Amino acid sequence: MNEIFVTKWKSQVKKGTLTFVVLNVLRENEFYGYEFIEEVKKKTAIDIAEGTFYPLMNRLKKEELVSSKWVEQESGIPRKYYVLTDTGKKTLKQMQIYWEELSTSIKKISK
């Protein structure tokens, strides 16, 4: 029943949304990429493709909303941890305002 349409739509809905998710999650904890994706998959209904995540993080770093640092492991591949910057925190606050407005608007018309 129009599965292709719905699938494509879900992918479109994620645009922008994933940025909002990332900044929100980093507000409370530092995460490295692989962990982040797994955590979000477990705790929410949101599935982030790796091919989406890494370019997204590089965009956010370029915009200086997040910074990153490599952390060597006793064994295994080093992990790149992401941290929310002050600019990131301020930007997130503005985004939260719009998100709130938008959710409220949609709740209004979808009830």
Place this chain on the structure above:
Amino acid sequence: MNEIFVTKWKSQVKKGTLTFVVLNVLRENEFYGYEFIEEVKKKTAIDIAEGTFYPLMNRLKKEELVSSKWVEQESGIPRKYYVLTDTGKKTLKQMQIYWEELSTSIKKISK
């Protein structure tokens, strides 16, 4: 304070969202384009550019989620009214399920 970033982000967030808005609004009433844009602007925090709306409606018609009919006016330019099809109604139901999941997920991580 990063206004350009936030502005671009808002535009990204609308991707997919506008489809959801359109189908939801048409669930209860028929509308013509100009009226639709004005109504949504008045009642919600959502601003839809005309250059977004008309191509969007043509996509939805192609997918057979909506149909349209021209209605002549006693005076003035004829109006093209949009109507939700049965396929549109069924597709919307599936979208509502995902939207609910997504909002819940984001509420969880943004609190």
Place this chain on the structure above:
DNA sequence: CAAAATACATAGTATAACAATGTATTATTA
């Protein structure tokens, strides 16, 4: 009578998600 509002529409641009693919290390399991 000029400007604003109404009403539909398209072309070109920018952006972001995703699949596919790649590299490398470590843990599991058969």
Place this chain on the structure above:
DNA sequence: TAATAATACATTGTTATACTATGTATTTTG
């Protein structure tokens, strides 16, 4: 112990959609 899965980061190319700018035409308003 050899193959496979899981961990961990990353890029390239494709596709889809929102927006600006622009265009046409009619009607209302100042």
